[in-house]
Amino acid sequence: KNEVEQSPQNLTAQEGEFITINCSYSVGISALHWLQQHPGGGIVSLFMLSSGKKKHGRLIATINIQEKHSSLHITASHPRDSAVYICAVHSRNQFYFGTGTSLTVIP
Amino acid sequence: KAGVTQTPRYLIKTRGQQVTLSCSPISGHRSVSWYQQTPGQGLQFLFEYFSETQRNKGNFPGRFSGRQFSNSRSEMNVSTLELGDSALYLCASSPLGNGDTQYFGPGTRLTVL
Secondary structure, three states: OOOOOEEEEEEEEOOOOOOOEEEOOOOOOOOOEEEEOOOOOOOOEEEEEEEEEEEEEOOOEEEEEOEEEEEEEEOOOOHHEEEEEEEEEEEEOOEEEEOEEEEEEOO | OOOOEEEEEEEOOOOOOOEEEEEOOOOOOEEEEEEEOOOOOOOEEEEEEEEEEEEEOOOOOOOOEEEOOOOOOEEEEEEOOHHHOOOEEEEEEEEEOOOOOOOEEOEEEEEEE
C-alpha cells in the first residue's frame, strides 16, 4: 500500500510550457513537501505546505486537505528544471515519499 | 552557514560486513534524519534523532541503527550487510524536526558486493 501516489511518472515538455505534477495521499498529514532531485543525487526542498498555496519564482504549489491532493506547477519551464520531483508527506511521526516524477524540458 | 555534510561519499563493502556512515548537520539544527534511496523502493525513512534521542523509526530491520552526539552530529550503522542494502543513504537536518523543512546532504553511495 502506497501512502503517496504521484503522477505522471515521466514527463517531457518543450521549453516554455506550463507543467503540472500531481500528488495524492491516503493518510492524515501534518505537512506536505515538494522536493527536487538533480542527477547525482542532491535533494533540495522546494516547498512545505499545510494548507493553501505557495509561490516561489516560477514554481507554485497547492494543497487541498479535504481531497488529500497537492499539485506542483512550473510556469515557463526551462531546461534547468529537468530533474526528479518528489512529493513527501509527514504522517505518524515519519515521512512517506512518492516515487517521483522525472521531468525533462527540451530546449 | 555550511550545509549538511556526509562522509564518506562512496563506499564498497562485502556481504556480512558492517558499515558506519557519518552526518554533520547545519549548525544549530538539532534534528537529523536518515533516509535510504534505491531504484526499486525510492526514498524511505530510516530514523530521526533529536537531542541525542531517537524520536522516530521507519520500517527497517534492527541491523540498521544510529546515534546522535551532543554536537548534533549523527552516525548510522548497518551490520551484517546484505546485497539489498546497496543504496544511496541520505542524511537531512532541520532545526526542530517533526515534519519541518529538511536540508539534505549529498548522500553516501553504498555498494555491497
